[in-house]
Amino acid sequence: MNIVDILALLVQVTAxxxxxxxxxxxxxxxxRTELTPEEVAVVRKMATDSDARLEAALAR
Amino acid sequence: MFQxxxxxxxxxxxxxxxxxxxxxxxxxxxxxxxxxxxxWFLLVNGILTAILGHYxxxxxxxxxxxxxxxxxxxxxxxxxxxxxxxVILFGCAGFPTPRSYSERIASAYAGVxxxxxxxxxxxxxxxxxxxEASQVLKQTREAMGVIDAARDLGPSVGExxxxxxxxxxxxxxxxxxxxxxxxxxxxxLTQRVQP
Numbered sequence: 001m002n003i004v005d006i007l008a009l010l011v012q013v014t015a016x017x018x019x020x021x022x023x024x025x026x027x028x029x030x031x032r033t034e035l036t037p038e039e040v041a042v043v044r045k046m047a048t049d050s051d052a053r054l055e056a057a058l059a060r
Numbered sequence: 061m062f063q064x065x066x067x068x069x070x071x072x073x074x075x076x077x078x079x080x081x082x083x084x085x086x087x088x089x090x091x092x093x094x095x096x097x098x099x100w101f102l103l104v105n106g107i108l109t110a111i112l113g114h115y116x117x118x119x120x121x122x123x124x125x126x127x128x129x130x131x132x133x134x135x136x137x138x139x140x141x142x143x144x145x146x147v148i149l150f151g152c153a154g155f156p157t158p159r160s161y162s163e164r165i166a167s168a169y170a171g172v173x174x175x176x177x178x179x180x181x182x183x184x185x186x187x188x189x190x191x192e193a194s195q196v197l198k199q200t201r202e203a204m205g206v207i208d209a210a211r212d213l214g215p216s217v218g219e220x221x222x223x224x225x226x227x228x229x230x231x232x233x234x235x236x237x238x239x240x241x242x243x244x245x246x247x248x249l250t251q252r253v254q255p
Contacts, residue, residue: 012174012177012181013174013177013178013248016170016173016174016177017170017174019170020166020167020170023166024158024163024166027163033159033160034160034161034162034163035160035162035163035165035166039162039166040162040165040166040169040211043166043169043170043173044166044169046169046170046173047169047170047172047173047176047200047204048204049173050172050173050174050175050176050177050180051172051176051197051200051201051204053176053177053180054176054177054179054180054183054193054196054197054200055197057180057183057184057193058183058190058193058194058197
């Protein structure tokens with residue numbers, strides 16, 4: 001495991017964490033306690049995209 | 061008058077930056093800013109400090125023999141360190157604490173994404189085998205299905221499904237990392253994003 005791999009993960013994880021944090025923060029700033037189905041769908045897409053990346057890595 | 065004040069502040073720029081950072085730090089710890097604002101403030105502060113330090117070094121080069129090549133290398137290293145620190149700072153922020161049902165559903169999905177991406181990177185680095193990565197993918201897909209069901213059922217009857225999905229997700233993370241507790245990726249995964 002080299003520094004590039006570690007940084008790659010950090011960047012990826014950071015992107016997920018930031019996307020989720022922004023969605024939750026935006027909802028709270030608007031006074032909402034629940035996320036809309038569209039907002040949940042955005043986070044769900046992150047999961048399906050990561051599924052596709054892992055599947056592609058397995059196929060190589 | 062205004063120009064005089066600006067000149068006075070510019071001539072004491074490092075001290076002024078220090079006072080501003082201290083004042084903003086006190087305000088930040090008094091819950092005057094949101095978590096996101098604090099993170100951006102820290103990032104901007106780090107970059108500003110690096111730029112100011114670089115500028116000061118150019119204006120007032122160190123006394124005695126100066127290794128210009130070494131100086132440039134040091135500045136480059138400092139900038140890299142600043143960037144790495146910023147990435148780690150943002151990464152270490154982890155997830156906001158989810159409160160409502162839909163926030164917990166979204167966090168579970170994000171947990172799936174991070175588990176999958178960790179498996180991808182470990183697989184690409186030959187740290188885990190294809191068989192292990194396949195097993196992780198199988199479990200995260202199972203977790204996804206259960207999270208979908210919990211989302212569709214809603215908070216009144218979906219709590220059990222949501223709890224089950226987190227158990228499956230934790231099982232996938234444990235499977236991937238149980239024999240690699242010293243691996244930095246596994247440490248990050250288990251310490252920051254355990255469901």
